[in-house]
Amino acid sequence: MKRVGVFVCHCGTNISGTVDCAQVAEAAKDFPNVEYSIDYKYMCSEPGQEMIKKAIEEHKLNRIVVASCSPRMHEPTFQNCVERAGLNPYYVEMANIREHCSWVHPNEKEGATEKAIDLVRMAVAKAVRNQPLQKTTIPVTDRALVIGGGIAGIQAALDLANAGHVVDIVEREPSIGGKMAQIDKTFPTLDCSACILTPKMVDAAAHPNINLLTYSEIEKVDGFVGNFDVTIRQKARSIKMDVCTGCGICMEKCPVKVDSEFELGLAKRRAIYTPFPQAIPNKPVIDREHCTYFLRGKCGICSKLCPAGAVDYTQQDELLTRRYGAIIVATGFELFDYSVYGEYGYGKYPDVITGLQFERLINASGPTMGKLQRPSDKKEPKNIVIINCVGSRDEAKGKSYCSRTCCMYSAKHASLIRDKIKDSNVYVFYMDMRTPGKGYEEFYDRSREQYGTQYIRGRVSKIYPLNDKLIVRGEDTLLSQPVEVEADLVILATAMVAQPDADKLAQKIGIGYDKDNFYTEAHPKLAPVETHTQGVYLAGACQGPKDIPDSVAQASAAAAKACGLLSKPEILTEPIVTEVDEKTCAGCGTCLLICPYKAIDLKTLTERIAGEIVERKVATVNEGLCQGCGACTVACRSGSIYLKHYTDEQILAEVNALCL
Amino acid sequence: MSVNEALDQKTPTENLENWQPKILVFACNWCTYAGADLTGLSRLQYPATVRILRVPCSGRVNPQFVIKAFQKGVDAVLVCGCHPGDCHYTTGNYFTRRRFLLMRRLMEYIGMEPERLQASWVSAAEAQKFQQLITEVTEQIRALGPNRKLRDVQWEQWNN
Numbered sequence: 001m002k003r004v005g006v007f008v009c010h011c012g013t014n015i016s017g018t019v020d021c022a023q024v025a026e027a028a029k030d031f032p033n034v035e036y037s038i039d040y041k042y043m044c045s046e047p048g049q050e051m052i053k054k055a056i057e058e059h060k061l062n063r064i065v066v067a068s069c070s071p072r073m074h075e076p077t078f079q080n081c082v083e084r085a086g087l088n089p090y091y092v093e094m095a096n097i098r099e100h101c102s103w104v105h106p107n108e109k110e111g112a113t114e115k116a117i118d119l120v121r122m123a124v125a126k127a128v129r130n131q132p133l134q135k136t137t138i139p140v141t142d143r144a145l146v147i148g149g150g151i152a153g154i155q156a157a158l159d160l161a162n163a164g165h166v167v168d169i170v171e172r173e174p175s176i177g178g179k180m181a182q183i184d185k186t187f188p189t190l191d192c193s194a195c196i197l198t199p200k201m202v203d204a205a206a207h208p209n210i211n212l213l214t215y216s217e218i219e220k221v222d223g224f225v226g227n228f229d230v231t232i233r234q235k236a237r238s239i240k241m242d243v244c245t246g247c248g249i250c251m252e253k254c255p256v257k258v259d260s261e262f263e264l265g266l267a268k269r270r271a272i273y274t275p276f277p278q279a280i281p282n283k284p285v286i287d288r289e290h291c292t293y294f295l296r297g298k299c300g301i302c303s304k305l306c307p308a309g310a311v312d313y314t315q316q317d318e319l320l321t322r323r324y325g326a327i328i329v330a331t332g333f334e335l336f337d338y339s340v341y342g343e344y345g346y347g348k349y350p351d352v353i354t355g356l357q358f359e360r361l362i363n364a365s366g367p368t369m370g371k372l373q374r375p376s377d378k379k380e381p382k383n384i385v386i387i388n389c390v391g392s393r394d395e396a397k398g399k400s401y402c403s404r405t406c407c408m409y410s411a412k413h414a415s416l417i418r419d420k421i422k423d424s425n426v427y428v429f430y431m432d433m434r435t436p437g438k439g440y441e442e443f444y445d446r447s448r449e450q451y452g453t454q455y456i457r458g459r460v461s462k463i464y465p466l467n468d469k470l471i472v473r474g475e476d477t478l479l480s481q482p483v484e485v486e487a488d489l490v491i492l493a494t495a496m497v498a499q500p501d502a503d504k505l506a507q508k509i510g511i512g513y514d515k516d517n518f519y520t521e522a523h524p525k526l527a528p529v530e531t532h533t534q535g536v537y538l539a540g541a542c543q544g545p546k547d548i549p550d551s552v553a554q555a556s557a558a559a560a561k562a563c564g565l566l567s568k569p570e571i572l573t574e575p576i577v578t579e580v581d582e583k584t585c586a587g588c589g590t591c592l593l594i595c596p597y598k599a600i601d602l603k604t605l606t607e608r609i610a611g612e613i614v615e616r617k618v619a620t621v622n623e624g625l626c627q628g629c630g631a632c633t634v635a636c637r638s639g640s641i642y643l644k645h646y647t648d649e650q651i652l653a654e655v656n657a658l659c660l
Numbered sequence: 661m662s663v664n665e666a667l668d669q670k671t672p673t674e675n676l677e678n679w680q681p682k683i684l685v686f687a688c689n690w691c692t693y694a695g696a697d698l699t700g701l702s703r704l705q706y707p708a709t710v711r712i713l714r715v716p717c718s719g720r721v722n723p724q725f726v727i728k729a730f731q732k733g734v735d736a737v738l739v740c741g742c743h744p745g746d747c748h749y750t751t752g753n754y755f756t757r758r759r760f761l762l763m764r765r766l767m768e769y770i771g772m773e774p775e776r777l778q779a780s781w782v783s784a785a786e787a788q789k790f791q792q793l794i795t796e797v798t799e800q801i802r803a804l805g806p807n808r809k810l811r812d813v814q815w816e817q818w819n820n
Contacts, residue, residue: 070697099700111708596750629749630720659732
């Protein structure tokens with residue numbers, strides 16, 4: 001027997017100023033199953049809640065309708081209240097007669113009262129059909145996975161490890177460090193990037209709670225919050241990690257030379273190599289695509305020379321499956337390929353370089369030992385042009401967004417050049433200077449005033465070679481006149497873009513990504529490091545262009561979120577999930593296709609029908625993964641899958657109640 | 661006597677000048693329901709013609725609910741959710757969009773004014789848009805008049 005109690009709140013005069021609350025309470029008495037109905041000044045207050053509890057006892061109420069503010073405001077309050085009175089919290093239904101009624105119809109008192117009555121009638125119809133739901137607990141594995149070993153990944157891992165959780169860092173390159181390891185100096189302080197990064201890399205490697213899985217990639221992610229089963233492919237390094245001492249003899253003697261990825265093509269590396277001297281782990285890998293031994297079956301010099309006998313040509317990729325409670329995605333960014341721009345020479349002029357290539361050229365450990373010389377003829381450049389927004393803020397050929405860091409690193413490049421070559425001229429072509437950040441505007445000011453960088457507002461329309469110079473033609477839009485610079489070197493501030501395979505990783509993990517393949521946060525303001533997949537967090541530039549301070553801040557935020565999850569042995573799950581009626585499910589699998597969380601699977605049922613053992617497939621829902629959107633319920637042809645608390649019956653009852 | 665004749669005879673003589681439509685809004689919990697809350701918080705006014713029904717996602721709205729609402733005498737149904745690409749559940753509103761387009765075709769096929777079924781994307785920040793939307797739809801439906809095509813409830817009531 002359903003016995004409904006209706007409680008109409010005045011909210012001071014917020015509701016009762018427009019809606020005749022007494023009339024609403026009176027009208028509710030005639031609704032089916034309503035045993036008790038009353039109005040009161042503040043239902044959410046202590047006496048209001050006491051009133052509900054007392055009424056539950058006195059009138060043996062077992063469904064409660066509260067007509068007050070938005071459920072987004074006070075649903076938990078009233079759920080706790082009825083729970084204290086011994087009822088299941090999901091027996092509460094709310095009618096929103098404040099935000100959706102009294103506040104928006106102050107001049108229609110009659111209409112508003114009529115509407116409030118309708119809303120209460122709908123809530124009563126639904127409440128009668130509410131089922132008791134139980135929050136369940138699922139265990140949490142106290143181990144975190146950090147994907148990506150750049151500064152964001154390292155910071156997140158260190159924070160988690162310091163809080164006492166075991167962390168695995170998966171990095172696909174042979175060393176951790178990421179893009180920050182390639183950078184020379186950092187704005188706005190101009191301290192050396194390696195000097196602040198490498199100690200953190202060492203800390204991560206030495207930390208007892210951190211395991212580094214370098215030269216490894218994510219193969220598959222199964223499971224759900226607290227229990228992700230992740231398969232990691234450890235690529236064959238061809239080096240026995242436990243034997244290698246990192247002496248480096250093999251790298252000196254290897255006869256093969258190929259373009260170094262770390263030096264962005266400005267220097268060569270061997271086929272057996274570490275990406276850079278401070279690499280961690282400082283043990284080489286063999287690049288099987290270029291190694292003579294793997295290509296032709298002979299050579300083997302590294303193996304012969306290795307004093308420890310660590311070279312092993314027979315190593316195979318290994319698959320490792322581990323269970324994690326939380327995942328932090330920190331896969332970083334890539335740089336925009338500017339070869340789509342004909343005006344900048346399609347990437348064919350050797351003296352047109354990207355900002356990151358410049359970082360290597362001016363870096364003391366770079367290919368030129370920090371001596372700034374242009375790539376084509378090794379001459380010291382005197383006239384240098386920096387072009388901002390290459391690929392950023394260009395919907396036609398590039399990306400619509402601002403890459404956030406370029407204005408600042410261009411100002412840094414200009415300052416570094418003027419520091420090294422006193423008689424040089426640096427011209428920066430820009431659209432708008434964007435310097436939001438602590439000390440950023442001052443840094444930009446210094447680059448103009450102290451270092452004498454010349455800023456030209458306008459775009460470059462063409463770069464073409466003339467003798468050994470590059471002629472840069474553009475427009476100064478502030479003076480409305482064309483400008484031409486005879487440059488020795490041109491640096492392009494190329495946009496930050498998502499990793500080329502960011503979408504594939506997102507699909508493996510089951511997180512969202514935007515039109516530019518950056519990962520989507522759960523809420524842009526209030527949940528900036530969470531994803532819509534519980535237990536998966538974002539850090540760094542994989543979520544959008546970011547500079548180092550922002551990446552580090554976000555990494556620590558993600559680590560704090562993951563700590564919150566991992567520090568409990570089990571977590572409560574929302575019971576509003578779908579359930580399958582196995583009797584009528586035909587096992588067609590339509591719901592599997594529609595589910596955005598991969599929460600539905602097919603399982604085989606074995607039944608005895610008319611004396612025969614029959615096997616058939618039915619859908620089954622993983623409650624840990626299901627987020628309760630209900631998309632599958634609409635797609636089900638036989639209506640065999642239903643969403644608890646929002647069943648067809650409940651929603652139709654509300655529709656019916658509205659129309660009475 | 662055909663159903664239509666019966667309807668013509670039995671329809672109560674309504675004063676259409678003061679007639680207010682009854683509009684059912686399916687609002688997703690994450691965007692439009694919150695947007696409607698914000699409309700209230702901002703004290704923006706709109707006609708008291710709508711009844712908002714909360715669903716977790718616009719993708720939860722079964723076309724059956726819409727038909728049922730029309731049968732029960734609702735004058736218009738509005739399905740609202742997050743903007744495409746912003747769905748809390750990643751893809752729910754894409755299904756809504758496809759279903760909506762099909763439903764509109766069905767409405768035309770059975771001879772109902774397609775304007776009686778509308779879909780709109782209202783984010784949690786778009787209070788003003790929600791206000792305008794409700795005001796406009798109310799005006800449109802007022803111009804169309806009551807839904808008589810599928811309202812079986814009234815038909816039963818008039819018979820009694």
